[in-house]
Amino acid sequence: MFADIRALACLFVFWKLLLLCIAYASPGPGYDTSTNLLLLRAQSAQSENTLLAHLAKNLVSKLVRWDALYFISVAQRGYLFEQEWAWGWGYTRLLSLISKVIPGAALSPLYAQAYAGVIISHVAHLSSVIILYGLVHHLPIMDKRQRRKVAFVAASLHIFSTAGLFLSAPYSESLFSMLNFLGVLLHARIPWEMPLEKYGPFSLLSLLLSGACFGLATTVRSNGLFSGLVYFHHVYMLFHSRINLRTIVTIVVIGISAAMILSGMLFPQYMAYQEFCVGPSAASELRPWCTRTLPSIYSWVQEHYWNVGFLRYWTVSNIPLFLLALPMLFVLISTGLTAPSLWFEQQGLDRKKDYDHTMVYISCLALPQILLALLALTTFHVQIVNRIATGYPIWYIVLAAAIVSPSRAFKNGKVGPTQELIFRGMIMYSVIQGGLYASFMPPA
Template sequence: MASPDRSSSSPLLADVRTLACLFVLWKLLLLCIAYASPGPGYDTSTTLLFARAQSALSENTLLEDFAKRLASKLVRWDALYFVSVAHRGRLFEQEWAWGWGYTNLLGLISKVLPRASSLSPLYVQAFAGVLISHVSHLLSVFMLYGLVHHLPIMNIPERRKVAFIAASLHIFSSAGLFLSAPYAESLFSMLNFLGILLHVGISYGMPLEKYGPSALIRLLLSGVCFGLATTCRSNGVFSGLIYFHHLYMLFHSKINVRTIVTVAVIGLSAIMILAGMLLPQYLAYQDFCVFSPADELRPWCSRSLPSVYSWVQEHYWNVGFLRYWTVSNIPLFLLAAPMLCALIGTGLAAPDLKIDVPGKRSKQASVYLLCLAAPQILLALLALTTFHVQIVNRIATGYPIWYIVIAAGISFVRHVQDHLGRPSSQQLIFRGMFMYSIIQGGLYASFMPPA
């Protein structure tokens, strides 16, 4: 038996080690910025929350003081709700807007973490969130690197360069400190990337009638991952658009028993994604609409589609079509404009990434890449028209195509602009991401927008 080719695996391992080093250095820089931010910040909610929960009177060690200060700098904005809900459960209807899957995982992880007697359980919840964010972010970096190697783009040497640059861009993502704090963004990215990674290896170029058991299992597991991602962030439901590629493939496949089974598995995968959205809604409906007295029923219970999530978004945060289009929000639209342009522009450019894909597979590769890009395009359009536009800078981190297209542009520019002194647009995007994350880290830790 031939020995494995170490010449091909060694560069990949070197890339993984380099990415891990970049990740550690970047995270240390962001945590230092957060720790050094002055005072309790613009808002004292975090200070009050931890002060109420801290009952121990024993004197803290230097390490415990350090840990408490760092935790207090990371529990800002929505992280306050994530940590509180994971600690005591959901008491109010607006708390059903915070990722049901993420807060439940946060509660489970906090139960197995060691805890110093002088630290309240809320601090443990915060540390659990920080742990989940860092581990999930690192894993999603590796998954994005592997994902590029499975895409129908470019030749193998060029693909490795693009994979490394794309994974590096994900490390320096515009989400910045949100990928270190107790937020759902890192976990969502990991689950979404894993779902795509499971999906991409079996989908393009293979007729549906040739899907074997292993392909069907991977297809089903991708639906599980997308469904779990949806329990963390509701925009995970957009990942179901990836399965539209199979509708295209259906027109190029023979109808037989295996084709029918494949279509059934695709349908089951889509149901799992919907379940990630509907299960929390069902639990909230049981709590507020079934087991509550008739005179205490909430208004959304009588709607034709009684969704607590849409009610909370509309009633408490005024989310809706063009509701955010006010003069006072113009700075937030300007802040989000680069990311909106990047998501839409790279999404539309994604089908052109195919290089060295022969014959009929070229068209199939284009369709598949467009289906992969469709979720980020829809996200950008909804951010522009419907919800709080500034959050697109952090929730875009869970979509791989924009990293890959920008990485391909940077890799191409290295070949054709080596002798030019000016940076490319892709390089400017990277510099903007880096600077934005640094500035945003200090603002976040000081409890100041943008959030």
């Protein structure tokens, strides 16, 4: 196992160096000079003029693109404008915290935020790779003899994720992946076939910690809410459990865990409500979303500033973006539907209840990525699915199972014949996307 971790770390370093070299060699800012204008304010006469400092600034300037401009600005001076609340509160707070311990932060604070973002992205991405490797060993979806190979391939696929350079830049995808994977791992450590009345201290603690991780992930990206769907497995298990004091305690713990996930979304909304709808600034002009039944600044900003809504993105001009996202949508939906059937590879589950419990459990793990794909297809900017899908573990594991044992893992032929094409597509897309991103060119 340690040999696998070392090999994954070496593969990670190689891939990151390649993408960073592509970014550094990109021709320039493209049509948008926002990064140059923003970081120009961070220049200081006292800044270091060493070659290393110069190279670092040039590289980080190629990574501060699109949403990263907002992330580092908000982290440096807080939320000022309404539309900035679309970017994850948890991520910007962590950026601000990490930047304070970076040498030279007082001299060039915006650069410090950018450096902090790059550090967080790399550390969180590597952590995600290791967590995903460990997660495979706790899921009942393949033959035990194949788990080590599947774990290694799945973790490798995560290294080469279609998020590409977004997992190196000051973006929230890496941190979200780490927290979401950790939440799934903690939840997977609870025996899926265990009735609720048998939950002991270890299982209850795992439930609470998984809820905390999912809640933190939701402060980073709002789609962390989807991870709460895994608790539907406990609802199913309730019908196969005796009602006693331990069962009631378990239900309460499940409720607390779900509440932590929900609070990850509601807490930033509450702070925004206090500022725009209750605070001194609300006296002059009350924003329209303040009077809604559910006064969510996030949904208002998405709708008002980015035209997010059901079928609003379905325009002729956006057809190329749908075509760009179509492969990932196919992967998310097909692997999500296929995942429950992989339990047939597991040995010793020949009883009807084991079949039911495992099918329901794996289905609940796969539901978040299916819901993400459906919402991307119908509601929000579809092209971003290529980077936000990186935070969902099941599709990596199913593809890895297909690569390791295609004839056995995919008897229905839904994904098996295409896994090699998908892997090559991931590599090509990430390399091309890296050059385009660093040059401030879409897709973003």
